[in-house]
Amino acid sequence: MAVTEAERRAMTRALELAANGPRGVNPQVGAVILSSDGETMAEGWHRGAGTPHAEVDALSKLAPGAARGATAVVTLEPCNHTGRTGPCALALIDAGITRVVYALDDPGAVSGGGADRLRAAGVDVESGEQADAAHTLIDGWLTAQRLGRPHVTVKWAQSLDGRAAASDGSSQWITGPAARADVHRRRAESDAIVVGTGTVLADDPALTARDGDALLPHQPTPVVIGSRVTPADAALRRHPNSPLFYDTRDLHAVLADLHSRGVQRVFVEGGPTLASAFVASGLVDRVLAYVAPVLLGGDRLALTDLGIPSIDRALRLEIDEWVPLGPDLLAIAHPATATDSPTEGAD
Structure with a gap:
C-alpha cells in the first residue's frame, strides 16, 4: 500500500x-x-x-x-x-x-x-x-551508532589558491558576511565546537554561535585540544557553556570522551593543524570548505601534511552540495571511502 x-x-x-x-x-x-x-x-x-x-x-x-x-x-x-x-x-x-x-x-x-x-x-x-x-x-546519532563516536564536521575558510591566512598570519576576514553567518548557524546545530590551543592563543575566539551580536538559543560546548595553557582571561572562558580541555593529541580518546558525555555532533574549526589531524586520522564525516575569490599565495595552506605520498592515495570526496554565499562558495562534501561498522543501539 x-x-x-x-x-x-x-x-x-x-x-x-x-x-x-x-x-x-x-x-x-x-x-x-x-x-x-x-x-x-x-x-x-x-x-x-x-x-x-x-x-x-x-x-x-x-x-x-x-x-x-x-x-x-x-x-x-x-x-x-x-x-x-x-x-x-x-x-x-x-x-x-x-x-x-x-x-x-x-x-x-x-x-x-x-x-x-x-x-x-x-x-x-x-x-x-x-x-x-x-x-x-539524527545524523549525529546514526554516526554514533555505527562508529561509536560523534559525527565530525571539519570546517575551514580558504582563498581560491587554498590559503587559510596571509603570510603575516592574518585571516580575518577571508570570507564575507554571508559565509560567516552560515558558519554561526552551523555552529548552533552542533553540540561541541573544537579548536586547538594554537587557535586560542592566536585569535582568542569566543566560540559562540551568534546572529549579529546576539547569541543564538543553542550554544555548542567549547572544546580545546592541546598542551599549552589557555589564558584565564580567554574569551572562551566566558562562554555560556563551560569549556572542556584535553591535554592530548589522541583524537580518538577525545571523541570517545565526548561520546560518553552525549555529544553527537562535533564542529572542528581549529585551524590547519587540527583540521589536518582529524582528516589524517580518518575521523571526518563531513567537510565544509568556504572558498573566497581572493588570492594570497605563500605557505599558510588550509590543510597541512596529510601523509598522502602520491595522487593515487588521495582522499577522494563526494560533493553533497555547492552553496553560493554572496561572493563566496561553500563546498559540502564527505569522504567517498568512509566505512561504517554496526554497534548496538541506545536505549
Missing part, C-alpha cells in the same frame, strides 16, 4: 515533533497517530533517555482501545528491545495499531528489527518516507 497524502503530512509533523527532543545517547524521534480516515489522534516525541519513546508518548494520550485500527507514523523504526523502556513495536501491537509508516531503519543490532516484529504480528509496515530529512535530523 502506497503512502497516503495524510501520512506524508503526518511524517512532516513527526519530524517537527522529533526536533523538540534533546540530542544525546538516544535519537530524536517523533510520532503521530492517525485514525482510519487520516485524522490526527495523538502526537508524541522522545524527551530523553529513560522517558517514554515517541510512539508510547503518543499512545499515552489516547484512551485504552482508542488506537485499534489506527496508523502510527514515526521518524525511526520502532525499537524491538527492552532497556529502561519496553519495545515500541510490542506497544504498538498491543495497542491495536494496524499500520506503521516510518522514515529510517534503526541501525542498532539489538534495538533494530521492530519492523519485522510488526509484520510478523500482521501489521502493515511501510518504510522510507522522508528518509533524507530524518537522516539529516
Whole structure:
C-alpha cells in the first residue's frame, strides 16, 4: 500500500515533533497517530533517555482501545528491545495499531528489527518516507551508532589558491558576511565546537554561535585540544557553556570522551593543524570548505601534511552540495571511502 497524502503530512509533523527532543545517547524521534480516515489522534516525541519513546508518548494520550485500527507514523523504526523502556513495536501491537509508516531503519543490532516484529504480528509496515530529512535530523546519532563516536564536521575558510591566512598570519576576514553567518548557524546545530590551543592563543575566539551580536538559543560546548595553557582571561572562558580541555593529541580518546558525555555532533574549526589531524586520522564525516575569490599565495595552506605520498592515495570526496554565499562558495562534501561498522543501539 502506497503512502497516503495524510501520512506524508503526518511524517512532516513527526519530524517537527522529533526536533523538540534533546540530542544525546538516544535519537530524536517523533510520532503521530492517525485514525482510519487520516485524522490526527495523538502526537508524541522522545524527551530523553529513560522517558517514554515517541510512539508510547503518543499512545499515552489516547484512551485504552482508542488506537485499534489506527496508523502510527514515526521518524525511526520502532525499537524491538527492552532497556529502561519496553519495545515500541510490542506497544504498538498491543495497542491495536494496524499500520506503521516510518522514515529510517534503526541501525542498532539489538534495538533494530521492530519492523519485522510488526509484520510478523500482521501489521502493515511501510518504510522510507522522508528518509533524507530524518537522516539529516539524527545524523549525529546514526554516526554514533555505527562508529561509536560523534559525527565530525571539519570546517575551514580558504582563498581560491587554498590559503587559510596571509603570510603575516592574518585571516580575518577571508570570507564575507554571508559565509560567516552560515558558519554561526552551523555552529548552533552542533553540540561541541573544537579548536586547538594554537587557535586560542592566536585569535582568542569566543566560540559562540551568534546572529549579529546576539547569541543564538543553542550554544555548542567549547572544546580545546592541546598542551599549552589557555589564558584565564580567554574569551572562551566566558562562554555560556563551560569549556572542556584535553591535554592530548589522541583524537580518538577525545571523541570517545565526548561520546560518553552525549555529544553527537562535533564542529572542528581549529585551524590547519587540527583540521589536518582529524582528516589524517580518518575521523571526518563531513567537510565544509568556504572558498573566497581572493588570492594570497605563500605557505599558510588550509590543510597541512596529510601523509598522502602520491595522487593515487588521495582522499577522494563526494560533493553533497555547492552553496553560493554572496561572493563566496561553500563546498559540502564527505569522504567517498568512509566505512561504517554496526554497534548496538541506545536505549
